[in-house]
Amino acid sequence: MRLALRREFACSEEQLRSVAAVESGERGYGDIASSSAMGLARELKLPPRRIASAMADGLSGLSFVEGVTVDGPGFVNITLSNGYLSSMAARLANEGLAGILGECGPRGRALVEFVSSNPTGPLTVGHCRQAVLGDAISRLLSAVGWTVSREYYFNDAGRQMDRLAESLAARCDQLRGGAMPVPEGGYQGAYILDWARDLLLSEPGIAWPEDRERFRKAATGRAFDLIRNDLELLDISFDRYFAESELIPGAVEEAIDRLNRAGLTYDDPDGSGKLWLKLTALGRPEDRVVRRAGGGYTYRMPDIAYHLDKFSRRFDLLVDVFGSDHIDTCRDVEAAVSALLGADTVGRTLRTVIHQFVTLSRGGETVRMSTRSGEFVTLRDLVDEVGSPDVTRFLFLTRRAEAHMDFDLAVARKDSEENPVFYIQYAFARIGGILRAAGDRFRDTDAGQAADLLREPRERVLLRLLEALPVRVSEAAADLSPHRITETASELATAFHGFYTQHKVMDEGNPSLTRARMLLCLACREGLKGLLEVLGISAPERM
RNA sequence: GCCCCUGUAGCUCAGUUGGAUAGAGCGGCGGUUUCCUAAACCGUAGGCCACAUGUUCAAGUCAUGUCAGGGGCACCA
Numbered sequence: 001m002r003l004a005l006r007r008e009f010a011c012s013e014e015q016l017r018s019v020a021a022v023e024s025g026e027r028g029y030g031d032i033a034s035s036s037a038m039g040l041a042r043e044l045k046l047p048p049r050r051i052a053s054a055m056a057d058g059l060s061g062l063s064f065v066e067g068v069t070v071d072g073p074g075f076v077n078i079t080l081s082n083g084y085l086s087s088m089a090a091r092l093a094n095e096g097l098a099g100i101l102g103e104c105g106p107r108g109r110a111l112v113e114f115v116s117s118n119p120t121g122p123l124t125v126g127h128c129r130q131a132v133l134g135d136a137i138s139r140l141l142s143a144v145g146w147t148v149s150r151e152y153y154f155n156d157a158g159r160q161m162d163r164l165a166e167s168l169a170a171r172c173d174q175l176r177g178g179a180m181p182v183p184e185g186g187y188q189g190a191y192i193l194d195w196a197r198d199l200l201l202s203e204p205g206i207a208w209p210e211d212r213e214r215f216r217k218a219a220t221g222r223a224f225d226l227i228r229n230d231l232e233l234l235d236i237s238f239d240r241y242f243a244e245s246e247l248i249p250g251a252v253e254e255a256i257d258r259l260n261r262a263g264l265t266y267d268d269p270d271g272s273g274k275l276w277l278k279l280t281a282l283g284r285p286e287d288r289v290v291r292r293a294g295g296g297y298t299y300r301m302p303d304i305a306y307h308l309d310k311f312s313r314r315f316d317l318l319v320d321v322f323g324s325d326h327i328d329t330c331r332d333v334e335a336a337v338s339a340l341l342g343a344d345t346v347g348r349t350l351r352t353v354i355h356q357f358v359t360l361s362r363g364g365e366t367v368r369m370s371t372r373s374g375e376f377v378t379l380r381d382l383v384d385e386v387g388s389p390d391v392t393r394f395l396f397l398t399r400r401a402e403a404h405m406d407f408d409l410a411v412a413r414k415d416s417e418e419n420p421v422f423y424i425q426y427a428f429a430r431i432g433g434i435l436r437a438a439g440d441r442f443r444d445t446d447a448g449q450a451a452d453l454l455r456e457p458r459e460r461v462l463l464r465l466l467e468a469l470p471v472r473v474s475e476a477a478a479d480l481s482p483h484r485i486t487e488t489a490s491e492l493a494t495a496f497h498g499f500y501t502q503h504k505v506m507d508e509g510n511p512s513l514t515r516a517r518m519l520l521c522l523a524c525r526e527g528l529k530g531l532l533e534v535l536g537i538s539a540p541e542r543m
Numbered sequence: 544g545c546c547c548c549u550g551u552a553g554c555u556c557a558g559u560u561g562g563a564u565a566g567a568g569c570g571g572c573g574g575u576u577u578c579c580u581a582a583a584c585c586g587u588a589g590g591c592c593a594c595a596u597g598u599u600c601a602a603g604u605c606a607u608g609u610c611a612g613g614g615g616c617a618c619c620a
Binding site for chain 1: 547
């Protein structure tokens with residue numbers, strides 16, 4: 001198509017690059033369509049239909065093309081040949097989705113940072129969305145060839161951890177009959193009482209404030225036990241838990257030096273000893289304090305150092321998954337890091353996914369949540385209430401990250417009984433049923449036969465969708481949008497259910513048709529398996 | 544007050560980066576089972592794509608403004 005354009009109209013390379021075709025949907029305009037002729041019409045000062053015809057001519061000889069038409073104001077509609085579609089289905093059946101995607105070759109090393117919640121208590125519903133999202137993004141990236149590391153960054157050096165330790169100490173004291181109060185802004189959750197009880201058993205003499213460090217250690221350890229357990233529930237794990245304290249003071253001071261040398265810091269004019277970061281010089285709305293008068297760092301500073309550290313580890317892609325409450329700080333961090341390493345480098349490698357919050361309600365009434373006050377719904381509660389990790393994952397992965405989520409626990413429970421997850425898994429299980437019935441028979445995956453035999457509309461819909469799967473997955477990965485995978489998986493399940501209901505696969509009297517349809521089933525099985533794998537959802541052989 | 548995100552069917556959400564007649568699930572109504580799993584399938588009803596203006600061959604999609612909801616605006620994390 002591009003060759004034809006160049007020959008006929010002497011298009012520039014840039015114009016040629018803009019030529020593209022997309023899936024045309026169910027409107028009867030072929031399988032893929034291009035609207036590029038209309039775009040080029042202006043630049044080339046030629047009627048769009050004339051350009052479109054040239055594009056069509058360039059396509060009509062190709063083996064994967066069954067037919068091309070020029071319709072409407074200048075659309076080029078392409079119908080793919082059955083031979084091509086069948087051969088793609090055969091490849092999918094033989095190599096699996098992972099096999100086909102693997103052929104693009106390795107893409108480099110990627111680091112995905114997510115959850116990064118501080119170890120102060122169990123994970124809540126809000127973290128759950130992020131955990132599932134980050135995990136799915138990681139799976140998606142590895143599916144298309146990235147070598148992915150997952151990292152969990154946590155702040156263990158700040159005041160919050162002091163408060164947590166003090167809260168634990170207070171509970172210990174109270175258990176021994178004392179009257180030490182939980183500190184202002186401390187943690188009220190019941191789980192801390194459990195920690196206190198256990199701590200007193202092993203260290204009965206522990207005392208505040210002498211044993212501050214031991215309280216801290218105990219609290220952090222217990223909190224991470226909770227967090228790891230919760231993540232395990234959803235089958236999520238990390239390659240590294242990165243502690244803020246590893247950066248203090250060395251890496252942080254070094255980062256401050258670098259910012260200093262770049263002229264991006266200044267001492268507080270009132271002589272208090274505070275150090276400010278000149279973010280307004282970087283296009284941000286406000287300067288921020290990065291080192292307090294007492295010498296402690298504010299949240300942004302170690303975070304900048306952490307990002308510098310990540311860059312120094314030479315990843316080709318850095319993905320940050322954050323909640324919308326971090327939007328401002330992460331823009332600040334981005335600006336500071338860009339100033340030090342160059343906007344090009346940072347723009348090329350760092351990508352931030354900001355997801356909106358989950359508002360939780362029960363029967364229409366909003367449930368307010370706060371880890372400090374101890375009022376929250378935990379990830380564990382949510383999974384219990386929804387019924388299964390698979391359904392929980394799916395619910396969070398059907399929406400794009402920027403969409404707000406209204407999550408009614410009552411509705412979620414009800415929905416989970418008749419759920420799109422089951423719908424997809426059921427398609428997979430139905431194929432399992434066919435394979436059990438067929439045994440070892442009818443399993444040769446020869447595309448040549450199938451091309452002539454799979455001509456029913458439902459079969460064609462399936463073939464076309466199967467052919468599109470690798471592209472769909474690549475696009476979802478490029479967009480860091482796992483919700484596209486849930487969409488595609490549902491669509492594939494619909495196509496299969498439609499086919500299954502209308503056509504019988506096993507037909508002892510017609511072995512060649514049976515073989516052709518078996519090929520379709522095997523391809524579909526691989527497709528569903530691959531998509532569910534990206535989502536981290538199980539694919540059951542029977543239900 | 545300033546910044547970010549969002550507004551699409553009764554509800555929850557997609558919408559292929561500006562394309563042709565705006566889709567799905569749930570809910571409503573009506574149908575389908577001697578047959579590889581009915582957790583399925585088929586049909587039907589339901590829309591001022593929040594509102595206004597603009598950009599152009601073409602706007603749910605881009606720009607500006609208005610309204611509404613969520614989040615942020617710590618020397619907490």
